Amino acid sequence: MCRLFALASREPVSPIVALNALNVMKEGHDGSGVGLFLHDLGGPFADMKDAPILSGIFTDEGLKRLDEFMHQLGFSPKYSLALTPQTAPPLGTPSRGTYLARAYDTPKNWATMTQEERELLLLSSRLELRYSGEEHQDMRVFSFWPDTIMLKEVGDPMAIAEYLGLDRPELAAGRILAQGRQNTNYAINLYACHPFFIQGVCTMTNGENTAFVPIREYLESRNITGYMGYQSDSEVFAHIAHYVTKKLGLGIEYYKHVITPLSEQELESHRDRERLLRIKQLCRKLIIDGPNCVIGCLQDKTMFMVQDRKKLRPGIVGGKPGIFAFASEVCGVNAAVPDRDQSQDFQPMYLDTAIVRPDCQEITICNQLDLLPRLH
Amino acid sequence: MQSARPITPSTLSVTDLPWQIDWDKDACTLCGRCTTVCPVNAIELGVFRKRQLATAPSLVEKTETKFSVFYGIRQRTDPAYRCVGCGMCNMVCPNNAIKPVSKPEAITHRFHMNRGGQPRTRGGRRNTNESLLDQLKFIRISMLTDPALDAGRHEFELRTLLGRVQSPEQGLTAITENGWAPPVREIYPLVIGSMSFGALSPNMWEGLIMGVTYLNEELNMPVRFCTGEGGCPPRLLRSRFIKYVILQIASGYFGWDEIIRSIPEMVEDPCAVEIKYGQGAKPGDGGLLMWYKVNKLIAAIRGVPEGVSLPSPPTHQTKYSIEEAVAKMIQSMYMAWGFRVPVYPKISASSTSMAVLNNLTRNPYAAALAIDGEDGGTGAAYNVSMDHMGHPIASNLRDCYLNLVKTGSQNELPLIAGGGIGKNGNLAANAAALIMLGASMVQSGKYMMQAAAGCLGTEGDRCNICNIGMCPKGITSQDPRLYRRLDPEKVAERLVDVYLGFDMEMRKTLAPLGRSTTLPIGMSDALGIADKDAAERLQIKYVV
Ligand code: SF4
Ligand code: SF4
Numbered sequence: 001m002c003r004l005f006a007l008a009s010r011e012p013v014s015p016i017v018a019l020n021a022l023n024v025m026k027e028g029h030d031g032s033g034v035g036l037f038l039h040d041l042g043g044p045f046a047d048m049k050d051a052p053i054l055s056g057i058f059t060d061e062g063l064k065r066l067d068e069f070m071h072q073l074g075f076s077p078k079y080s081l082a083l084t085p086q087t088a089p090p091l092g093t094p095s096r097g098t099y100l101a102r103a104y105d106t107p108k109n110w111a112t113m114t115q116e117e118r119e120l121l122l123l124s125s126r127l128e129l130r131y132s133g134e135e136h137q138d139m140r141v142f143s144f145w146p147d148t149i150m151l152k153e154v155g156d157p158m159a160i161a162e163y164l165g166l167d168r169p170e171l172a173a174g175r176i177l178a179q180g181r182q183n184t185n186y187a188i189n190l191y192a193c194h195p196f197f198i199q200g201v202c203t204m205t206n207g208e209n210t211a212f213v214p215i216r217e218y219l220e221s222r223n224i225t226g227y228m229g230y231q232s233d234s235e236v237f238a239h240i241a242h243y244v245t246k247k248l249g250l251g252i253e254y255y256k257h258v259i260t261p262l263s264e265q266e267l268e269s270h271r272d273r274e275r276l277l278r279i280k281q282l283c284r285k286l287i288i289d290g291p292n293c294v295i296g297c298l299q300d301k302t303m304f305m306v307q308d309r310k311k312l313r314p315g316i317v318g319g320k321p322g323i324f325a326f327a328s329e330v331c332g333v334n335a336a337v338p339d340r341d342q343s344q345d346f347q348p349m350y351l352d353t354a355i356v357r358p359d360c361q362e363i364t365i366c367n368q369l370d371l372l373p374r375l376h
Numbered sequence: 377m378q379s380a381r382p383i384t385p386s387t388l389s390v391t392d393l394p395w396q397i398d399w400d401k402d403a404c405t406l407c408g409r410c411t412t413v414c415p416v417n418a419i420e421l422g423v424f425r426k427r428q429l430a431t432a433p434s435l436v437e438k439t440e441t442k443f444s445v446f447y448g449i450r451q452r453t454d455p456a457y458r459c460v461g462c463g464m465c466n467m468v469c470p471n472n473a474i475k476p477v478s479k480p481e482a483i484t485h486r487f488h489m490n491r492g493g494q495p496r497t498r499g500g501r502r503n504t505n506e507s508l509l510d511q512l513k514f515i516r517i518s519m520l521t522d523p524a525l526d527a528g529r530h531e532f533e534l535r536t537l538l539g540r541v542q543s544p545e546q547g548l549t550a551i552t553e554n555g556w557a558p559p560v561r562e563i564y565p566l567v568i569g570s571m572s573f574g575a576l577s578p579n580m581w582e583g584l585i586m587g588v589t590y591l592n593e594e595l596n597m598p599v600r601f602c603t604g605e606g607g608c609p610p611r612l613l614r615s616r617f618i619k620y621v622i623l624q625i626a627s628g629y630f631g632w633d634e635i636i637r638s639i640p641e642m643v644e645d646p647c648a649v650e651i652k653y654g655q656g657a658k659p660g661d662g663g664l665l666m667w668y669k670v671n672k673l674i675a676a677i678r679g680v681p682e683g684v685s686l687p688s689p690p691t692h693q694t695k696y697s698i699e700e701a702v703a704k705m706i707q708s709m710y711m712a713w714g715f716r717v718p719v720y721p722k723i724s725a726s727s728t729s730m731a732v733l734n735n736l737t738r739n740p741y742a743a744a745l746a747i748d749g750e751d752g753g754t755g756a757a758y759n760v761s762m763d764h765m766g767h768p769i770a771s772n773l774r775d776c777y778l779n780l781v782k783t784g785s786q787n788e789l790p791l792i793a794g795g796g797i798g799k800n801g802n803l804a805a806n807a808a809a810l811i812m813l814g815a816s817m818v819q820s821g822k823y824m825m826q827a828a829a830g831c832l833g834t835e836g837d838r839c840n841i842c843n844i845g846m847c848p849k850g851i852t853s854q855d856p857r858l859y860r861r862l863d864p865e866k867v868a869e870r871l872v873d874v875y876l877g878f879d880m881e882m883r884k885t886l887a888p889l890g891r892s893t894t895l896p897i898g899m900s901d902a903l904g905i906a907d908k909d910a911a912e913r914l915q916i917k918y919v920v
Contacts, residue, residue, distance in 0.1 A: 208518070208890070210516075210518065210889060210890035210891055210896075210899075211891065211893075211894065211896070211899065212901070213898070213899055213900060213901040214786075214896070214897060214898040214899055217781045217786070217898065218781075218784075218786060218787065221781050221782065221783070221784035221786065222784060223784060243544075247545075248544055248545065248548055249548075250548075260893065263531070263533065264535070264562070275551055278547060278550075278551055278557065279547075279548075279551075281537055281541050281547075281560055282541060282542060282543070282544045282547035282548070282787075283544050284537065284541070284787050284894060285786065285787040287893055287894045288893070289890060289891050289892060289893045289894065289896075290893075308893070310525070310892070375548065375551060375552045
């Protein structure tokens with residue numbers, strides 16, 4: 001099982017905190033890779049919250065082509081954080097070139113574009129770079145989104161942190177998702193490494209989703225830009241979260257009703273029975289078959305954790321006002337927030353969604369048997 | 377020498393017949409039960425000549441040859457009376473003195489099965505045991521990557537949806553704006569395929585309905601039963617049990633007078649309405665109830681005179697174009713029940729299935745598409761239609777499903793697969809394979825006759841005389857002397873056994889695949905086959 005760790009904090013925190021927590025949980029995972037999602041950034045990026053940041057790995061040739069490409073699109077570089085390690089990579093990590101996070105000034109017509117058009121432009125630019133990079137083997141692009149940096153690499157997480165010097169103030173973030181393993185279920189590929197990101201929505205998962213193929217086919221057939229990739233069976237969780245919250249306009253409370261809807265008997269006495277039954281039918285192709293634990297971050301900085309009923313060892317959420325940690329093992333939470341009230345820790349069971357809202361004040365538990373917010 | 381009997385072109389010997397009677401003179405007590413029970417009069421009392429040597433005890437007298445007669449069973453060789461291998465003679469014989477023996481190599485009789493220019497008609501299925509569905513294996517086993525499930529203790533959601541499901545976007549709009557949404561039924565994914573009242577005996581029907589009711593009301597399994605074309609008994613129409621029934625309308629519209637008249641008096645809506653355009657056993661041919669079976673009761677329910685053959689036209693009279701057929705028929709059936717009952721067409725699998733499918737996806741009312749493959753069963757059809765017409769279900773279903781995937785409507789229009797499911801006894805494995813190829817549910821009629829009522833028919837051309845009303849088990853006969861052999865209570869009991877057994881086998885198939893929260897519709901990554909071409913055609917894994 002992958003080890004997962006996530007952090008929601010009012011004050012930016014170094015990603016090393018998250019990688020440390022992963023390291024504490026190492027017993028049980030093989031430390032074969034690392035995936036990082038950093039959002040709500042501190043450091044210099046904090047002053048440019050609206051500037052889209054491109055993150056990825058580039059060869060020298062790739063950097064040149066990137067400049068050309070971005071220039072054509074009208075994006076001009078504003079601030080760059082380039083990690084070009086001079087030492088030899090750790091065992092198992094290939095030498096790839098520059099790890100880049102570059103903030104851009106938006107094109108001239110940005111002001112006249114709708115929010116939807118802007119989001120689409122960012123997404124399609126990232127995809128074009130990805131396709132072109134795959135073709136030429138010179139660019140790997142993980143995200144292109146304001147206030148967001150992503151990093152993926154194979155090898156031991158701690159060794160990679162040292163190799164890339166991840167302990168730098170530019171990388172401190174208020175929302176962190178970290179994961180410490182390469183994918184196993186399908187062919188090894190950097191794009192198959194969690195977390196998965198699309199238009200502000202990011203999730204990571206452990207476990208296995210046996211309904212992967214029909215779900216993938218369904219998402220691919222939605223005709224929505226960005227529903228591609230699927231080198232891992234877990235990528236679908238990110239896209240379902242995106243579909244539910246951004247395309248269907250439902251709140252995070254509905255996410256679990258889509259991926260693991262209530263059974264007939266449970267619905268029987270539910271006060272929202274009619275609506276939930278319809279949603280279960282409408283979104284039947286998005287029902288997962290776990291065991292899975294999903295941790296995610298939404299566009300508005302809300303973080304959540306859910307699992308299905310087959311997850312034998314649920315993840316855990318704990319913390320104190322201002323900082324909350326989500327982890328697949330309790331020792332991960334202990335490492336990151338040792339001075340919390342442990343009795344307030346929560347392990348969401350098969351009906352629960354644990355939510356930490358943008359204010360980072362408390363853990364809200366949304367039970368599937370609860371009444372749901374109205375649709376509008 | 378015996379005087380030569382007239383030899384005509386159609387004079388055959390026992391060796392020309394597919395089923396040859398093996399009769400044991402020494403064990404036979406001449407009770408006559410076999411000749412009485414034989415549904416086709418294939419055996420009769422035989423008088424045989426016997427030669428005996430009377431050996432002289434002394435040298436004075438001479439040993440001589442004496443002749444006497446003895447009685448026994450003789451098999452008739454007239455092709456019209458050939459033995460059909462049902463084995464009833466053996467079943468009733470107190471001494472096990474008689475049995476039919478299959479001789480598949482004896483084919484001479486086939487050339488004479490067209491007396492008076494009438495080619496052979498029969499019931500049953502395509503006469504071959506080959507089954508692609510049996511070759512499909514489930515190869516994706518959960519072991520270490522995720523825990524396999526406990527088939528006995530885990531909860532499995534073995535339910536499917538029948539009805540048009542809107543897209544999530546449309547559906548949510550309908551919810552928020554309180555708009556109309558098509559009716560959707562949540563049912564068990566194994567539906568009892570259409571077998572008409574008329575094709576089946578009243579006892580068989582009663583048994584099936586009782587079994588279905590028990591499954592629904594006592595075991596909480598929402599099993600549904602499709603009537604076939606032939607109407608529905610008036611009391612059932614007006615009872616609450618009608619909700620377990622899918623009413624079929626076909627080109628003869630038999631029984632629909634009664635159904636329409638009963639609508640104002642119905643206390644529940646039927647589960648759905650199936651419009652039959654085609655049937656896998658005899659694609660492009662209409663239904664057929666031969667005159668032998670049209671007695672008073674059947675005539676009354678169907679609204680026709682007694683004792684006449686009832687062929688349905690091959691096509692619906694109102695049909696000019698596919699668009700019109702789909703729109704008119706579906707909409708008018710919807711209207712009959714105030715848009716509360718799902719309406720869907722059933723077609724025989726064919727290379728034209730895709731055109732039908734495309735039309736249905738464009739019609740917002742079409743509730744499903746039922747596709748019946750070449751191995752489907754029937755109560756009566758021309759042998760040539762059964763053996764040579766039609767399309768295998770697997771690739772036809774797969775093409776349709778993948779086409780839905782392409783247009784993104786795989787959740788919107790459920791596909792119902794039928795035709796040869798469980799023909800070699802592997803009902804659950806065949807059903808699971810079809811579901812993973814893309815079916816939302818499967819339909820089976822013949823298997824239910826075999827398993828719940830003890831039908832003797834096989835694809836080795838055994839019995840298969842369902843069309844002439846002489847069913848030796850009383851399943852497809854309208855003759856009370858025959859159908860009283862069938863106890864409806866026992867049929868109901870067996871039907872419940874069949875469903876419980878099926879349910880367990882489904883769990884035993886799905887649990888190792890790690891699937892329990894939804895039916896694995898289209899989970900093609902779980903399937904493999906050791907036939908490269910088939911694998912490529914079905915877009916599943918080739919495994920050897
Ligand atoms: S097997 Fe059936 S058809 Fe043949 S002789 Fe016996 S009873 Fe008659
Ligand atoms: S037993 Fe009856 S139903 Fe079965 S094949 Fe024979 S005639 Fe048909």
